[in-house]
Amino acid sequence: MELCLDSSAETSSKISFEEIYLKNRRLMMYTAMNILNNFADAEDCVSEAFLRFSKNFEKYSNLDCPKMTSLLVIIVRNAALDKYRENQKICLSETPDEDVGAVSLDSYSFDSVISAIKHLKDEYKDVLMLRYVYGYNINEISVLLKIGSDNVYKRIQRARKALAKILDEGGGKI
Amino acid sequence: MSKDILKDALEEILNESYEEMTGLDIPDYDFSDSFKEKMEKLTAVPEEKAEKKHRKIGWMAISALTAAAAAVCIWTGVKSTPKLEPKNSDTGNIITATEDSTGVTEVPGGIVRTTAPGTDIKYTVTTTAGSETPITSAEVINGNGNNTVNGGGSTYTRPSGKPAQTPKVTVTTARTSVQAAVTTVTSAHILPHVPEVTVPPDKPHSELDEQTADYERSIVMKKFLASAAAAATLMNVIPTGTQAAYEPPTVDHYMSEYIFPALEDGTVSPDINNDGVFDRYDIAALWSYVIRRVDYLPEGSRLVSDSDLELIAERGDIDQDYMIRMNDLLYFTRYYLYKNGVDPEDLDIYNYPDTNGNVTLTSFYFVDHLKTLAFSDNYLYKYASDLIKNENIDLDFNCDGKADIYDLFEYQMYTYSSYESPFNDSAAKKLVPISSITWDKCNEYHEKNFFDNRSDETLVRYYIFNTPFDADVLNYNNYYDYFNQLISQTSLTAAEKKDMGKSLKALPAAFSSNIKEAALEADLATVTSHSYKLDRQFDADYQDELDEAIADFEAKMLSGTVAPPDANLDGSCDMDDYKTILDFASDLERGNDATTSISLAPDIWDHLDNEFDLNNDGVSGDILDLQIAEAIITKYTNDDSVDLNALLDAFSSDSEAQAADKEAVATVNQIKYLEAFSGKTIERSGDADGDNQMKMNDAVLIMQTISNPDKYQLTTWGEFNSDVANTGDGITPMDALGIQNRLLKK
Numbered sequence: 001m002e003l004c005l006d007s008s009a010e011t012s013s014k015i016s017f018e019e020i021y022l023k024n025r026r027l028m029m030y031t032a033m034n035i036l037n038n039f040a041d042a043e044d045c046v047s048e049a050f051l052r053f054s055k056n057f058e059k060y061s062n063l064d065c066p067k068m069t070s071l072l073v074i075i076v077r078n079a080a081l082d083k084y085r086e087n088q089k090i091c092l093s094e095t096p097d098e099d100v101g102a103v104s105l106d107s108y109s110f111d112s113v114i115s116a117i118k119h120l121k122d123e124y125k126d127v128l129m130l131r132y133v134y135g136y137n138i139n140e141i142s143v144l145l146k147i148g149s150d151n152v153y154k155r156i157q158r159a160r161k162a163l164a165k166i167l168d169e170g171g172g173k174i
Numbered sequence: 175m176s177k178d179i180l181k182d183a184l185e186e187i188l189n190e191s192y193e194e195m196t197g198l199d200i201p202d203y204d205f206s207d208s209f210k211e212k213m214e215k216l217t218a219v220p221e222e223k224a225e226k227k228h229r230k231i232g233w234m235a236i237s238a239l240t241a242a243a244a245a246v247c248i249w250t251g252v253k254s255t256p257k258l259e260p261k262n263s264d265t266g267n268i269i270t271a272t273e274d275s276t277g278v279t280e281v282p283g284g285i286v287r288t289t290a291p292g293t294d295i296k297y298t299v300t301t302t303a304g305s306e307t308p309i310t311s312a313e314v315i316n317g318n319g320n321n322t323v324n325g326g327g328s329t330y331t332r333p334s335g336k337p338a339q340t341p342k343v344t345v346t347t348a349r350t351s352v353q354a355a356v357t358t359v360t361s362a363h364i365l366p367h368v369p370e371v372t373v374p375p376d377k378p379h380s381e382l383d384e385q386t387a388d389y390e391r392s393i394v395m396k397k398f399l400a401s402a403a404a405a406a407t408l409m410n411v412i413p414t415g416t417q418a419a420y421e422p423p424t425v426d427h428y429m430s431e432y433i434f435p436a437l438e439d440g441t442v443s444p445d446i447n448n449d450g451v452f453d454r455y456d457i458a459a460l461w462s463y464v465i466r467r468v469d470y471l472p473e474g475s476r477l478v479s480d481s482d483l484e485l486i487a488e489r490g491d492i493d494q495d496y497m498i499r500m501n502d503l504l505y506f507t508r509y510y511l512y513k514n515g516v517d518p519e520d521l522d523i524y525n526y527p528d529t530n531g532n533v534t535l536t537s538f539y540f541v542d543h544l545k546t547l548a549f550s551d552n553y554l555y556k557y558a559s560d561l562i563k564n565e566n567i568d569l570d571f572n573c574d575g576k577a578d579i580y581d582l583f584e585y586q587m588y589t590y591s592s593y594e595s596p597f598n599d600s601a602a603k604k605l606v607p608i609s610s611i612t613w614d615k616c617n618e619y620h621e622k623n624f625f626d627n628r629s630d631e632t633l634v635r636y637y638i639f640n641t642p643f644d645a646d647v648l649n650y651n652n653y654y655d656y657f658n659q660l661i662s663q664t665s666l667t668a669a670e671k672k673d674m675g676k677s678l679k680a681l682p683a684a685f686s687s688n689i690k691e692a693a694l695e696a697d698l699a700t701v702t703s704h705s706y707k708l709d710r711q712f713d714a715d716y717q718d719e720l721d722e723a724i725a726d727f728e729a730k731m732l733s734g735t736v737a738p739p740d741a742n743l744d745g746s747c748d749m750d751d752y753k754t755i756l757d758f759a760s761d762l763e764r765g766n767d768a769t770t771s772i773s774l775a776p777d778i779w780d781h782l783d784n785e786f787d788l789n790n791d792g793v794s795g796d797i798l799d800l801q802i803a804e805a806i807i808t809k810y811t812n813d814d815s816v817d818l819n820a821l822l823d824a825f826s827s828d829s830e831a832q833a834a835d836k837e838a839v840a841t842v843n844q845i846k847y848l849e850a851f852s853g854k855t856i857e858r859s860g861d862a863d864g865d866n867q868m869k870m871n872d873a874v875l876i877m878q879t880i881s882n883p884d885k886y887q888l889t890t891w892g893e894f895n896s897d898v899a900n901t902g903d904g905i906t907p908m909d910a911l912g913i914q915n916r917l918l919k920k
Contacts, residue, residue: 025203129187142756149757
């Protein structure tokens with residue numbers, strides 16, 4: 001495993017792009033392979049993910065190790081999902097959705113929310129991660145996931161709606 | 175609170191998932207050669223890119239902050255302007271003597287043209303044919319009888335001690351040509367003769383002059399602030415040429431091809447008022463007809479009589495489309511400027527009295543029209559350009575042996591100081607770090623172009639269009655360094671130097687902006703993409719700055735100081751605005767602009783690009799502005815406690831009223847300025863309540879505002895119009911009486 005062994009270690013801006021690449025490429029390849037099961041396509045996704053990552057490298061290089069690795073996994077996972085859909089000739093365009101009201105999580109326990117998030121589809125989970133954990137705005141997420149800004153917005157809305165639904169149906173109860 | 179729970183939960187999952195990943199048994203993949211090659215190339219790029227970006231961001235952020243900070247400093251400086259002493263009315267600052275001319279000088283060659291406007295200010299304009307020898311000097315005689323300017327061009331000299339506005343003087347103009355002609359304009363209006371005019375240290379001025387000086391200062395400050403802000407937004411100007419291929423054109427193809435020939439060959443007569451000559455009064459006549467100021471100004475304020483209006487209806491269709499409208503006026507005015515160029519007398523409102531002999535608002539509006547076109551069509555530029563060339567004016571203001579861009583920078587400092595302290599030259603000199611000699615040389619030049627409020631910009635344009643272009647002139651740092659060098663060379667104390675540096679910090683940015691604009695106009699530079707507006711997000715302190723900016727904007731918005739963001743200009747603040755913002759950001763990222771944007775209409779794109787400066791940092795539509803809007807819209811869209819649209823409506827109606835009032839204040843101040851410098855007042859209409867009529871209720875309203883000011887107030891225009899008695903002394907019961915008297919006489 002080439003991940004940071006010491007997650008508390010300061011990765012900071014001193015880490016070079018090459019180091020990040022060398023440390024994470026296998027995990028990213030593994031992630032892509034799990035979705036695509038095709039070596040060449042997985043390589044394409046990994047290189048595509050690094051390309052997107054490189055566009056804002058200066059910013060991302062300040063992330064700590066778990067967040068940076070997770071970010072790369074998120075990017076490559078979404079790239080792989082896109083590739084998968086492309087291969088399946090599935091045209092997934094985010095269609096307009098009804099407005100989603102605010103999701104109140106106050107009435108649920110923390111563990112329920114965690115459990116509910118785990119039930120979410122990866123793409124929903126990823127977009128919520130990017131928005132709320134990484135604090136990226138719609139535009140930045142759009143660049144990372146290579147989808148339109150509208151789609152990012154809609155995906156966040158849907159993810160919150162799906163989360164609310166899981167919680168309402170008791171899916172988040174432990 | 176929901177958001178916090180969600181964030182915490184997601185973080186927990188992220189950490190869990192990371193732990194899981196570290197425990198995975200991942201095979202050693204044998205990556206393909208093409209993949210390795212691709213990644214090798216990629217790994218070489220980001221550091222290099224990051225380094226470049228770092229340099230770029232540092233420069234831009236500093237420049238933008240400099241401009242914003244300097245703007246604040248300048249405003250602070252404005253407020254601390256020393257008060258001026260009231261004027262002794264006996265020692266007017268206006269020229270008080272002219273040549274006592276009762277006749278026209280006979281010149282061999284015969285009189286070829288005479289103009290007599292037929293007003294209370296009588297002029298005899300005589301043009302005589304010249305000899306074959308070009309005239310090389312022209313005598314200009316003012317009230318002192320001692321100002322002489324040499325040169326073949328049309329010249330005009332302002333008497334010393336008079337800061338602005340055209341004096342009623344004797345002017346002799348020489349045109350350089352083989353068949354040179356001499357035009358003599360002789361004032362037949364005899365004014366009291368003052369044998370000797372001495373200029374006191376403080377130029378004479380009144381309280382009204384102070385108000386008007388404030389107005390002038392505000393104009394200059396707005397210009398500097400706009401330029402400083404532009405310096406931040408135009409920083410991505412890059413050079414593209416080495417020498418301007420042309421001078422600013424004064425006439426366009428359409429006009430010379432289709433409009434002017436009809437006037438030249440007699441198909442359409444330029445003598446609109448049918449008095450036998452084509453002069454400025456023909457323009458005034460057509461303007462009166464087209465603008466129809468007569469509709470809402472008192473009848474006496476008309477520049478032309480009813481019979482003239484009928485005449486104009488027959489002769490004013492310049493473009494022969496069977497209608498007399500604004501197009502005709504614009505074409506005709508341009509033709510006049512094309513034939514005559516700028517004559518300072520044309521820009522004197524006191525040359526346009528109404529049919530009763532009074533100078534009114536109508537006169538002001540007409541001159542404003544003429545001046546606007548003279549500036550936009552480059553005739554003011556041409557006037558200055560010809561003056562410099564014909565009189566061989568030395569632009570080496572700082573006397574360092576060469577006329578270069580830094581002379582013009584010092585000239586800009588001079589103009590700043592002269593507007594700051596218009597009545598006291600020695601005080602003005604202390605405001606800026608230029609030498610006394612330089613200041614005097616600049617002043618000497620400004621005297622020749624005093625009617626051009628933007629003479630500093632005109633000079634910059636002249637320089638850019640007439641000298642081989644050196645890309646280094648676009649470098650703001652040069653002016654910043656030069657400015658600091660000048661300050662260091664002054665005899666001020668260290669603390670005073672520091673204060674001066676702070677208070678005038680916008681000057682280098684403003685000058686740099688003027689140069690960039692001129693270079694763009696001359697096709698010597700081009701603006702690169704707008705994408706830099708997004709780069710700020712990579713600044714190390716960006717997140718803190720954003721949080722602070724959002725909180726600041728939110729507080730202002732909730733208190734009604736600023737409007738909620740209406741990005742798409744549909745009059746509401748909602749998710750559509752959010753989408754517009756995203757589209758705009760996407761355009762910036764892709765290098766699109768208003769013309770190439772696929773998602774946004776050009777007006778909305780321009781609005782975001784130029785008018786969406788939510789954090790008021792001088793750069794509109796940058797990443798900070800967009801994210802502020804994003805935060806506000808997303809926060810309040812689902813928050814019923816705050817109605818963004820109600821806030822927007824309330825702000826819009828308030829700001830419209832404020833904007834209208836600001837415009838009124840500016841215009842009224844400008845008129846008072848002209849009155850102050852000319853020593854003559856414009857006739858007031860007596861329309862206190864703004865219904866375009868003078869009736870008894872106007873007198874009543876004036877008395878009400880005096881007796882119960884808490885309940886009754888006059889608008890800016892109402893106050894201006896009401897000051898009928900002892901004009902200039904403010905609103906008094908005498909004004910109400912004056913209106914009643916006028917009504918009784920009617």
